[in-house]
Amino acid sequence: MARVIVDVMLKPEILDPQGRAVQGALGRLGLSGVADVRQGKQFVIELEGDLDDARRATLEELAGELLSNPVIENYTMTVVNDEAGA
Numbered sequence: 001m002a003r004v005i006v007d008v009m010l011k012p013e014i015l016d017p018q019g020r021a022v023q024g025a026l027g028r029l030g031l032s033g034v035a036d037v038r039q040g041k042q043f044v045i046e047l048e049g050d051l052d053d054a055r056r057a058t059l060e061e062l063a064g065e066l067l068s069n070p071v072i073e074n075y076t077m078t079v080v081n082d083e084a085g086a
Contacts, residue, residue, distance in 0.1 A: 001049070001081075002047045002049075002080070002081055003079070003080040004045040004051070004059055005043070006076070007078075008043070010072060011072055018039040023036065
């Protein structure tokens, strides 16, 4: 069994109004020195069986075309093997 985590974030040059709103709220709530906040999304995909090269390639394609918008977002994909059942 494998767990794949896909993190999707707006590209650095894209304005992030939600991140800006959170940044302002953090300051108002007493957290000083916040230089920047970026808002994103995370997909956690639990797979049955092993993650072979073909499945990894399919996931990369889906992450780039379905889970993210390649015009305004970047993604990273992390594979976490869950052999211990944690």
